Amino acid sequence: MAIGKDEVRHIAKLAHLEFSEDELGRFTQQFNSIVEYVARLNALDTADIQPTSHVDVGSHALRDDTLRPSMSREEALANAPESEHGLFKVPRVIG
Amino acid sequence: MSVAHGRTIGEIRSLVASGQVSAAEICGARLRRAREVEPRVKAFRTLLEDDALRQAEAVDRDRKEGRPLGPLAGVPIAVKDVLCTRGIPTTCGSRILKNFVPSYDATCVERLRRAGAVIVGKTNMDEFAMGSSTENSAYEKTCNPWALDRVPGGSSGGSAAAVAAGEVPAALGSDTGGSIRQPAAFCGVAGMKPTYGRVSRYGLVAFASSLDQVGPFGVTVEDVARVLQVIAGHDPCDSTSAPQPVPDYLKALGKDAAGLRIGVPAEYFREGLAPEVETAVQSSLTIAERLGARLEPISLPHTEYAIPTYYIIATAEASSNLARYDGVRYGHRAAGASQMETLYVRTRTEGFGPEVKRRIMLGTYVLSSGYYDAYYLKGQKVRTLIRRDFDLAFEKVDVIVTPTTPTPAFRFGDKVDDPLSMYLSDIFTVTINLAGLPGISIPCGLTRERLPVGLQVIGRPFDEETVLRLAAALEGALKFRDHRPPLDGTS
Numbered sequence: 001m002a003i004g005k006d007e008v009r010h011i012a013k014l015a016h017l018e019f020s021e022d023e024l025g026r027f028t029q030q031f032n033s034i035v036e037y038v039a040r041l042n043a044l045d046t047a048d049i050q051p052t053s054h055v056d057v058g059s060h061a062l063r064d065d066t067l068r069p070s071m072s073r074e075e076a077l078a079n080a081p082e083s084e085h086g087l088f089k090v091p092r093v094i095g
Numbered sequence: 096m097s098v099a100h101g102r103t104i105g106e107i108r109s110l111v112a113s114g115q116v117s118a119a120e121i122c123g124a125r126l127r128r129a130r131e132v133e134p135r136v137k138a139f140r141t142l143l144e145d146d147a148l149r150q151a152e153a154v155d156r157d158r159k160e161g162r163p164l165g166p167l168a169g170v171p172i173a174v175k176d177v178l179c180t181r182g183i184p185t186t187c188g189s190r191i192l193k194n195f196v197p198s199y200d201a202t203c204v205e206r207l208r209r210a211g212a213v214i215v216g217k218t219n220m221d222e223f224a225m226g227s228s229t230e231n232s233a234y235e236k237t238c239n240p241w242a243l244d245r246v247p248g249g250s251s252g253g254s255a256a257a258v259a260a261g262e263v264p265a266a267l268g269s270d271t272g273g274s275i276r277q278p279a280a281f282c283g284v285a286g287m288k289p290t291y292g293r294v295s296r297y298g299l300v301a302f303a304s305s306l307d308q309v310g311p312f313g314v315t316v317e318d319v320a321r322v323l324q325v326i327a328g329h330d331p332c333d334s335t336s337a338p339q340p341v342p343d344y345l346k347a348l349g350k351d352a353a354g355l356r357i358g359v360p361a362e363y364f365r366e367g368l369a370p371e372v373e374t375a376v377q378s379s380l381t382i383a384e385r386l387g388a389r390l391e392p393i394s395l396p397h398t399e400y401a402i403p404t405y406y407i408i409a410t411a412e413a414s415s416n417l418a419r420y421d422g423v424r425y426g427h428r429a430a431g432a433s434q435m436e437t438l439y440v441r442t443r444t445e446g447f448g449p450e451v452k453r454r455i456m457l458g459t460y461v462l463s464s465g466y467y468d469a470y471y472l473k474g475q476k477v478r479t480l481i482r483r484d485f486d487l488a489f490e491k492v493d494v495i496v497t498p499t500t501p502t503p504a505f506r507f508g509d510k511v512d513d514p515l516s517m518y519l520s521d522i523f524t525v526t527i528n529l530a531g532l533p534g535i536s537i538p539c540g541l542t543r544e545r546l547p548v549g550l551q552v553i554g555r556p557f558d559e560e561t562v563l564r565l566a567a568a569l570e571g572a573l574k575f576r577d578h579r580p581p582l583d584g585t586s
Contacts, residue, residue: 008456015414015459016421016439017452027453030514034457037515038403041473044480051475052482054305054335055531055556057292061334075198081428088423093435 003032100124104170104264104318111169114158118169122151122213125171129215129262132582135243137235138257140176141184142216147171150213157211167325168211173257173266176217177224178204178309179298183214187300188222188232188250191420191427191446201298202333203267203309203326210325215263218253222448223417224274224302226250227520230511231450239281240580241546245504248278251312255282258312259580265322266312271302272405273499273524275310276536280499280549283538283575285319285566286312290557291531292337294323295330303412304335306405306528314576316537316567320344323559339557347560352568353387355561358492362398363523369502375540375548376498382572383496388565391492395484398526400477402518405525407461407474414458420446453514482530489555494565497523499536499549523551533559535566538575545581 008028012019019027073086082089100121101107110116126144133139154169174180177187179197186192200208207214221231229237229252237252239245240260247256251268255278258266268275270288279286287310294309301307311322327341359380364373384390422428422442429441447455461470488495500520510517527534532553539550550569554562570576 003460011456011460011463014463015455016418016436016443017447017455018440018444019452027456030453031456031460033515034406034453035460038407038461038470038474041400041403041407041477042469044397044400044477046473046476046480049476049479051472052478052529053475055291055482057290057335057337057531058339059292059329059335059337063331071198076424078198079195079425081422081426090423091433091435091438 003028003035102264103315104167104313104321107170107264108166108168111154111158112164118151118154118213119148121169122147122171122215125215125263132240132260132262135238135582136240136256136260137237138218138253138260138262139173139216140186140219140234140253143183143214147213147215154211154213165209165211166321167207170212170265171215171263172207172212172322173216173218173254173263174204174214175220175251175254175266175268177220177269177300178267179300180204180214180217183217185217185300186234187224188220188234189446189448189451190233193427195425197298199298202295202330204298206326218251218257218266220253221250222451223300223413224250224269224271225413225450225454227273227277227517228505228510229253230507231448233448236507239504240582241283242504242544245506245546246281248281248504250274252278254312255279255284255286258282258284258314260582264314265318267309267322267326268312269299269307269309270528271306271409272528273521275312276499276524276534276549276551277521279312279536280538280547281504283547283578283580284312284314285316285535285537286310287319287323287535288527288533289323289327289559290337290533292335293533293557293559294326295333295336297330297332301416303409304416305412306409316535316563316570317345317348319535320348320563337557342560344560344563347564348567350564351386352383352565355388355494355565356391356492357383357388357565358391358393358488358495360393360395360398360488360495360497362395363497367501368498371542372498372500372502372548376496376550379539379550379569379573380496383565383569386568386572393488393492393495395488395526397477397480397484401481401526401529402522404474404477404481405521405529406457406518407470408478408529410454410458411462411471412458414455414462417451417455450514478529481526485530485532493561495553497551497553499523499551503542503546503548527553532556533562535562537566537570539569539573540575541578
């Protein structure tokens with residue numbers, strides 16, 4: 001099942017990426033060979049197999065909800081490309 | 096590196112503790128070494144000359160004033176540029192984080208500092224740890240100290256090269272599919288990926304969260320154990336770090352290999368394995384037998400499915416993790432975008448390199464509606480089969496030994512245009528990330544062209560002790576340390 005340029009363009013949109021026509025051609029080709037390669041998993045019957053999303057390390061993710069020191073607003077904003085009034089500044093979102 | 100300044104952590108630690116050599120002198124000697132070889136090796140992104148000396152002087156003050164010294168007091172250590180360091184740029188080898196300066200230390204970095212280590216700099220890497228040659232760094236190509244026209248491996252190529260070139264006795268890396276063990280093998284040093292959950296991932300910039308793990312590089316197995324001892328252990332800031340107690344790893348090194356049952360998986364000794372790599376690993380196995388270990392042929396039948404499984408799971412997790420780079424809170428922001436959507440797309444398109452884009456795309460694809468079951472769910476199920484292979488094998492054996500990589504270090508440009516062939520260089524290392532197991536690569540020989548060959552020891556979950564024990568026993572018998580990279584004109 002070959003993946004065409006249009007589908008690659010659609011995935012790029014989902015991933016918030018853009019490619020030139022040139023890149024898109026090369027990319028579609030590489031993409032197809034990788035997808036074809038990973039499709040070899042279909043040779044395995046996994047009907048009764050439980051998926052592994054994470055290896056269990058026996059940790060207890062829940063903790064008491066207690067007050068602790070955290071990053072200051074100033075530090076949190078220190079790497080912001082643009083900030084104003086102690087907030088991250090972004091272009092217009094609506095309208 | 097002059098013997099007077101110590102080559103290993105053990106030597107440095109005792110020189111500093113006894114006051115024979117100051118931490119500042121040791122740091123100065125390593126910085127001189129770095130200045131001498133960096134123009135050729137290019138292992139570092141950031142070298143902290145003044146700051147490192149200040150840290151070393153603080154250790155010397157502690158000693159003079161009789162304060163207790165930590166287990167790594169005065170030991171210069173390099174840190175892969177994927178680990179957050181307070182006030183020190185952390186680029187992940189990416190343009191998108193070019194000006195990123197974290198406001199906190201990763202837990203493992205904080206633990207190094209508390210142990211008295213001197214952080215001398217940040218090392219080069221494949222962008223976001225995606226790659227096997229460090230050629231995907233947006234900044235520079237790190238060269239293999241054994242052959243400057245060859246890659247150091249990746250993605251922690253800078254850390255491996257810095258240790259191999261004598262710039263530091265030890266370094267930290269991260270390993271998602273082999274990114275510590277493969278460059279360790281290519282550069283002729285020891286490098287360990289601990290069990291998933293053994294070392295905190297807090298402050299490690301995420302690539303694939305269910306596979307990533309931080310680990311040490313060293314000249315010797317003992318040095319790897321000394322660094323692991325400091326960075327291992329539960330961290331409340333990482334909910335996937337394990338609550339298990341941390342054993343005394345140095346004690347494990349005292350035991351020999353007698354009585355160990357070593358599994359040798361047939362699937363790791365098949366076509367594609369370079370004959371010189373096979374010979375070096377096989378003769379190491381013969382040595383292990385002489386040391387009293389028993390070899391058991393085993394089978395890990397799903398090995399051939401590991402790379403496709405890995406590339407589904409790792410890219411799916413990466414596409415989700417890397418969604419955070421959008422030009423809002425940190426990192427690069429594209430200029431002149433008047434709408435949010437445009438800002439996201441332009442920022443990411445300008446900021447990410449080709450391999451990162453490729454993986455984000457593949458990950459987005461396998462998670463997208465209509466393909467999720469066929470790829471992502473399928474990958475997770477095969478991951479279960481791969482884990483089961485190891486569970487069954489470890490019912491019969493204590494450790495597993497394999498080659499770390501199918502070939503020694505390749506030349507620049509050999510694989511960079513063919514993503515699949517680059518992916519296949521991780522074929523012997525990705526399995527243990529999928530299974531969450533600990534593994535170490537140690538140098539076990541040189542090819543005719545004097546390129547190092549790596550041998551991998553794999554253990555049961557949280558049994559780093561047995562892995563280190565066999566690795567140290569083999570290291571003692573193999574005497575690889577007598578070989579040095581030809582950087583000083585004396586090959």
